Amino acid sequence: MDSPVRITRAIEFSSSLRYASADLDEAGNRERFGAAAFRHGHNYRLEVTLSGHPDPVTGMVVNLADLKLLLEREIMERFDHRDLNDDTPYFEKRPPTPENVATVIFEILREAVPAQTPLSIRLHQDADLFVDIRGSSR
Amino acid sequence: MIELTRRYAFPAAHVLRSESLDERENERIFGKCANANGHGHNYGVEVTVSGRVEPVSGQILPPSELDRIFEQVVMEPFSHRMLNEASAFNGIVPTAENIALVLQELLAPEIERRTNAELSRVRVIETSRNSCEVGEFR
Numbered sequence: 001m002d003s004p005v006r007i008t009r010a011i012e013f014s015s016s017l018r019y020a021s022a023d024l025d026e027a028g029n030r031e032r033f034g035a036a037a038f039r040h041g042h043n044y045r046l047e048v049t050l051s052g053h054p055d056p057v058t059g060m061v062v063n064l065a066d067l068k069l070l071l072e073r074e075i076m077e078r079f080d081h082r083d084l085n086d087d088t089p090y091f092e093k094r095p096p097t098p099e100n101v102a103t104v105i106f107e108i109l110r111e112a113v114p115a116q117t118p119l120s121i122r123l124h125q126d127a128d129l130f131v132d133i134r135g136s137s138r
Numbered sequence: 139m140i141e142l143t144r145r146y147a148f149p150a151a152h153v154l155r156s157e158s159l160d161e162r163e164n165e166r167i168f169g170k171c172a173n174a175n176g177h178g179h180n181y182g183v184e185v186t187v188s189g190r191v192e193p194v195s196g197q198i199l200p201p202s203e204l205d206r207i208f209e210q211v212v213m214e215p216f217s218h219r220m221l222n223e224a225s226a227f228n229g230i231v232p233t234a235e236n237i238a239l240v241l242q243e244l245l246a247p248e249i250e251r252r253t254n255a256e257l258s259r260v261r262v263i264e265t266s267r268n269s270c271e272v273g274e275f276r
Binding site: 019021023024032033034094095096097098099100102103127128129130131132133134135 | 139140141142143144145146186191193194195196197198201202
């Protein structure tokens with residue numbers, strides 16, 4: 001009973017975006033990012049994994065009902081059916097690449113879940129591409 | 139720790155039999171997979187790279203660059219081919235394990251030479267029920 005358990009909850013959100021770096025002008029962004037410099041959208045799938053030892057009374061690493069509410073508040077409300085560039089403050093300077101979107105989400109969740117709980121996320125941009133960020137406790 | 143994974147697929151034929159075994163032993167070990175005329179799979183491949191997220195592009199690497207490498211290194215020699223006849227499998231039984239190892243060996247130096255990323259893992263999905271992974275695990 002000593003090995004930690006990893007529990008994962010997934011959510012899906014749909015956002016529009018365009019790759020734009022503050023270091024490049026419009027032509028430079030087009031050249032660097034191609035079609036991704038035009039406004040487009042994705043159905044993102046986010047898998048959030050917490051690990052730990054099940055509480056001896058509840059048998060839970062984390063109460064999934066609480067995690068569901070947390071993800072609704074921290075992620076869905078910020079990103080679902082929003083424009084990542086214009087409706088959120090995170091991508092004014094850096095482009096919303098899957099690496100950067102995952103990094104922003106990881107930082108938001110790292111603040112929101114208990115500091116001692118190891119956190120990992122996997123962000124699927126589409127069926128063919130995903131980003132993993134694995135952290136330890138804060 | 140941040141990683142990007144891209145999924146690819148190619149159809150190919152193979153036979154599982156070892157030249158160092160006689161007919162009976164091949165049949166015994168590989169069963170229906172030893173059928174001399176071969177059989178085939180839609181192979182799925184997940185290529186995972188890690189590295190620094192370059193600040194201007196917001197990317198570990200441009201996915202299109204990984205696509206080009208995969209096209210040249212994997213699709214050209216193996217897609218719509220008999221794997222046993224490919225030079226990379228000379229003397230190597232093309233099991234999912236060996237395919238993963240061969241792809242790792244072919245992809246790692248090209249990714250290192252042509253991008254700022256490095257190969258973390260290769261996962262070969264032979265069928266929806268069988269897959270094999272090589273590389274770093276955390």
